[in-house]
Amino acid sequence: MILLTAVLPERCFAQSRLxxxxxxxxxxxxxxxxxxxxxxxxxxxxxxGVYTTGINLGVGARMTPMDESENWKYFWRCPHFGLKFGYxxxxxxxxxxxxxxxxxxxxxxxATRHWEFLSFLDFGMSYLTNTYDSVTxxxxxxxxxxxxxxxxxxxxxxxxxxxxxxxxxxxxxxxSNGTLQLPNKGVxxxxxxxxAKIRFPEGNQSAGTQRTxxxxxxxxxxxxxxxxxxxxxxxxxxxKTWDHHFSGSASIGYRRMGWxxxxxxxxxxxxxxxxxxxxxxxPHLPENNYAVSAYGLLEAYWGRFSLRGAVGYYAWRGCDFAxxxxxxxxxxxxxxxxxxxxxxxxxxxxxxxAQFLEWTYGISVFSW
Numbered sequence: 001m002i003l004l005t006a007v008l009p010e011r012c013f014a015q016s017r018l019x020x021x022x023x024x025x026x027x028x029x030x031x032x033x034x035x036x037x038x039x040x041x042x043x044x045x046x047x048x049g050v051y052t053t054g055i056n057l058g059v060g061a062r063m064t065p066m067d068e069s070e071n072w073k074y075f076w077r078c079p080h081f082g083l084k085f086g087y088x089x090x091x092x093x094x095x096x097x098x099x100x101x102x103x104x105x106x107x108x109x110x111a112t113r114h115w116e117f118l119s120f121l122d123f124g125m126s127y128l129t130n131t132y133d134s135v136t137x138x139x140x141x142x143x144x145x146x147x148x149x150x151x152x153x154x155x156x157x158x159x160x161x162x163x164x165x166x167x168x169x170x171x172x173x174x175x176s177n178g179t180l181q182l183p184n185k186g187v188x189x190x191x192x193x194x195x196a197k198i199r200f201p202e203g204n205q206s207a208g209t210q211r212t213x214x215x216x217x218x219x220x221x222x223x224x225x226x227x228x229x230x231x232x233x234x235x236x237x238x239x240k241t242w243d244h245h246f247s248g249s250a251s252i253g254y255r256r257m258g259w260x261x262x263x264x265x266x267x268x269x270x271x272x273x274x275x276x277x278x279x280x281x282x283p284h285l286p287e288n289n290y291a292v293s294a295y296g297l298l299e300a301y302w303g304r305f306s307l308r309g310a311v312g313y314y315a316w317r318g319c320d321f322a323x324x325x326x327x328x329x330x331x332x333x334x335x336x337x338x339x340x341x342x343x344x345x346x347x348x349x350x351x352x353x354a355q356f357l358e359w360t361y362g363i364s365v366f367s368w
Contacts, residue, residue: 025061028082030167030195032056036090037172037188039142046139050092052189058084060104060197063303072301075262079302080106084122088189094140095187096130098175100150105302114160121307122152123331126175132183144237145181149345149357150174158197165197178347178357179276181244182237224257226367228268232346232358238276245275247289247356249348253297255364264299270312274355277319288318293326304334308346322350330360340364 036050060082065073073079086100102124110117126148132140154171171193176186234247253268270293277289295312310328330346341363348355 025059026165026197026199027059028057028084028167028195028197030056030169030193032088032171032191032193034088034189034191036092036095037190039185039188043142043185046094047092047142050090052088052090052098052191054086054088054098054191056084056086056193056195058082058104060084060106071260072262072303075260076302077108079108080104080118080120081302088191090187090189094130094137095143096128098126098128098187098189100124100126100175102150105305106156116158116160118156118158120152120154120156120169120171122150122171122173124150126150128175128187141183142185142187143175143177144183144242145177148175148177148186149347163199167193167195167197169193176354178354179236179239180357182239182242184237184354223367224261226255226364228253228255228362228364230360230362232360234274234356234358236274236276236356243276247272247274247276249273249358253295255297255299262301264301264306265297267294267296269294274321276356277321291317291319293317295328304339306332306334306342308332308344322353322355326350326355327352328358330358332360332362340367 032052032054034052034054036047036052038044038047060080062078062080063073063076064078082104084100084102084104086098088098088100090097102122104120104122106118106120108116108118127146128143128148129146130137130140130143131146132138132142132144150173152171152173154169156167156169159166169192171191173189173191174186176184178184230249230251230253232249232251234249235244236247237244249270249272251268251270253266255264255266257264270291272291272293274289274291291314293312293314295310297308297310299306299308308328308330312326312328314324314326326348327350328346328348330344332342332344334340334342341361343362344360346358346360348358
């Protein structure tokens, strides 16, 4: 959804009259109401008719270009970045309440004199107060650990007044731990939120809103092609016994920057090991936890931050434990003198069913 808003006609944003608010940071506060969406019909007896009431608060800023070199800010129409903290009371003692902390990214796609419309992505961590217990909470087949990853997607409408912005949003959020601890169906919430953004007081503006986020030397780097290496350790649970195992993947790939260095595309080869497969419990399967695959990728950049998606196909694997295709989605942060290294987290899944959560370190070993 965020990528699709990038291809909307630029003129829908150029007519905005919101420049008096655009260059400044802000605090925000919102209240929301929603409901839990069961993962499948069999979950309805437990999660059906469960509602949520919550609050979100945080701090954010509009990323305004300093000059033509900051092309990514122009391309994304001056995106919003920020940090937020949230709490939701869930009317079910099975999963308990949810606390959340993370970052958000807002992408404007249309504006009028007083209105602005955005798509947004939140990503971070969540804490659910109740987890599965075979004795005290056997009905909770959705969350096996207190700590979980959190991702939210949605649409937002901002109404700009001289010193405040009132907003409304529709959001879908998902909390799960990527099989760090089973069970792990996850908790899905659909909610509506109403709130306000209040800009920083005069004389206390955020310096980050007026400073280049990515050094010009990096933005203007003429090299577009690179060969990269990834290492991704994993700690996950067996789907049969729920015991924990060490797993991981290594990858080598090619990436080419294009479209004004806002997008990249490429592909590579994965070597994966999943210690949780436990072939000893499946006599008809070979005793091999390894797999080799090829994948294609597409990556979108917001300065040093990026969102990468990939789809792969197993060329060979010792255990046919799932579909021959898989997908991966992750968030990364680049660093270093020439921004050649990066760290991040991603979910590897089969048809949206998570296999594990990967913590990744990567480096571009050669570029031209």
